[in-house]
Amino acid sequence: MLYGDNYDGMIEVAILNHWYRVFTTGAAWDVTGYFYPYASTLGYNDTYVVPGIPFSLARIAGADPFLAACASHVAMKSIGFVGMYVLLRRGLNVRTLLALSGAVLFTTANVSLLHMYHAQLLSVGLFPWLSFLAVRTARMLHRDRSYAVFAYGCGFAVLYGVTALNAFYGVWFFSLFLAIYAPVALMLMPANERQAFGAAAMRHWRALLACLVVGAIALLPMLLLYLPIMATGARHSWESGPHLYLPNMLTLFNVGSGNLVWGRLPTLLGADAPFPGGETRFGLPIGLMVATLFALLWAGRERAKSGIMLPVGIALGVVTVLALRWPPDHSAWWYIYSYVPGASAVRVVSRFLLFALVGIIPIVIVFLDRTPRRGWVLTLILAGLLVEEVQLDAPLTLDRHAQLRMLAAVGPPPAQCSAFFVVSARSADFPVLAESRAIDRAWGGDGIGTGGWSYRPNVDAMVLASYYGRPTINGISSFNPPDWTFANPQAADYLDHVRSYAMRHRLHGLCGLDVRRAVSWFPLAHGA
Template structure:
């Protein structure tokens, strides 16, 4: 071989490598551009307000910020990780609600960088949406082998989901963005086992176990929905796979059983923090009664298309439907496309086994949880026997999780559909348009909340703990927001909402912000002797004193902004 030939071959290799590198950077640039566009669309409300109004409300929205502020105290000040600043002097109070540890890490970084609690919360939400977008793109591209344009379309549909923005006042639901990563790790782990790639099996399997434990600790709903889906999907997939694939899987499991045992051990260890937080609360009786709490929040047939009146495409066409937790419906275009994909999978089941199994699992979940006419509710019989079911009150939120397999099915079908490029482009644009929600809950007024924190100030040094009568002036100024929340949630009465939440939530935020515990608070589950409803009722001071005496507390102070001296010591 001549020297010229060697140099020519080297030049061609370098050009090919440069071309590959350039293509790789173009792909990364495209992913980044789509991600930024999705974030801009989803978070346009706070941005267009000049960062004066934020997603959420003064009820559940502020509870989330109080929990995030707890993680700031843990990371920046070394506070006890599972002990929040409310329900003092109870221990392990983190378990009364979702921990929000994953967004809490991003929030803590933003707070340590100088952001106030509301900007830091927005940045934490942006981080969770980014995780979800990248996870969905990776699941579709690397896990399911979908072409990059359709993978990015699926990620965009997931990141900008109508239901996600409509329910941003329950920001713990952003944890659904962790689920695509779990699915990707599971798919890659199975492949690695079948192909005898031991290191990849260890990495993906251990990663799945650790992330499963972290997701469970972060927010219970989405990991429980994912587990319920797996309970349906795995046996169906094994049946659909056929005898050849079942033998391959069984053979791989026998070859790699020591690794699988080690992965199971890692997963068990990763679940320990979750069990530490929530088992004590389960022992206290932290369960939702079916008839009073669960039945009203089961999805009905109309729930599946209830996208809220603010949906850009379907809101006005469908007319008014139930509000509150029934507005988790799917845009009709995506729903129809998923049904078509399922029908296609039935016809082509030999080449679409995974899609067929996902479709059948989704159908099974719908049959299980839907509140049909009359008393035809299968979930009433499954609720007592499925582990963890008693901790899930709002089953309709499962529709947010269902978006993941639905989008995956839709993108797999689009990739195989032999339609022209114009038809495909128009359909993709329509799918994106029908996810746009115009009525995002922008009810957190940043200036008003910062004024409350500043005007109330920290509790006096002589106060070891505190309670709140009124942290805002005047009380009636908060009524419009309460009535708006009533309309959105389908709640019964605005004043009742304020008497139950307002002072308790303000106390939680003050406790977290000023690092001083409060004896009151409000959460998914409350302590057994919680009696802090109605601060303007005549017996409220008596209930406070009863609690203080029962727990042997001293140096307790109250806050009432109507008084000339807002902070006052609790009289014996």
């Protein structure tokens, strides 16, 4: 059993295996095996390009797609661990043992483990590196080291572009944070420091301009991929999108019932209700929240010692206040959704709390590093912070052997099939009514819809296409092509939808897959 599930976890595997084909066979980087024959189909989802590299290395070494996906999880966690250590030790000058403790706290965070079934959220591990490069760029600017400004600034610009291409949520939240942090930091600076900073920026304008040019180039792949999809009107409506997934005050405490220390709290507060499912479980342990509050009070008194921690905390607080749903049902996030570019593509606003850890943990660790206390007291505090992150309800629900059996049982499409569609790839596909109802409720339905039926054949088609290298017209994502009508393979007119799609796109050699037939693969012309 691996991290993930039969739905988003399988979509992740399909996209990661796309990168394996890109690196080993030279396949087009922006065209996946699903939503055939649309162009730039990678843009309908997060690209997973960064974890795609360790995934591909694991596949080349002989791992199957599911073990390789696990290897990519390990790699992303490792990137996050080292990044947080480097940020604390080299960026913020924290003592080594405390920097290591902060890195462990970041890597083992309760909220991160709870959402391992959304592996794109592992991109949080890239943001300590972005933060480190930003801090070093500003420091080199103060020190009048133009080449260092250029080096660190270009490093930030390139990584920002890669992160934007890799997964959208994190980089959008990070950008919103920076847009609030920058004016807050400037306002909190003493007048003489603000003038010195402006003068340094003017002296090194060439290096900064070069960094902006590099950043614009680094963003081109992301813009080329996603702008055409956005042009088709791909956006979440307010009511069925962000409004549905706004955090409230109870969300801040919802660490999930499996948390070792605070697991009973969500139930007592009534915050762990089935709807909207796992997307309510983005809370922070109480000890970490209390430590953050004390750290910010200290930072307000000790500006010189705390450095950038106060403006970081204020910026995180502002974003949190904007995102919260206030009684009876109001949120300032509507203004963000309406006026900030890209906000309409952000559905689960509560995910911001995961990315906020990139700022919260440095705030706490810097506080512990720069306030004198006995070693045994510090040890107890760190031990308490680590223990309360322990989560016993890990989402280990992706059955590797079951998925491998499906791939082997179905086998590759016949040679005469130029592309395929799926009715059923598993003989036990449709006795999953409880699973289907759970997904329907998570989408805001009444629990009698066909959510699981919609997901299962489409997701299986994506994995089969990626694994065997034959495209499928099926697929599913937050945004689907304009004429995607493959939600319910059990519908009486499903094959009619397929035929209409094939005629519109002039597809020939299209085959169907239904393992419940005597012959699983069948040509569309004889599939009625």
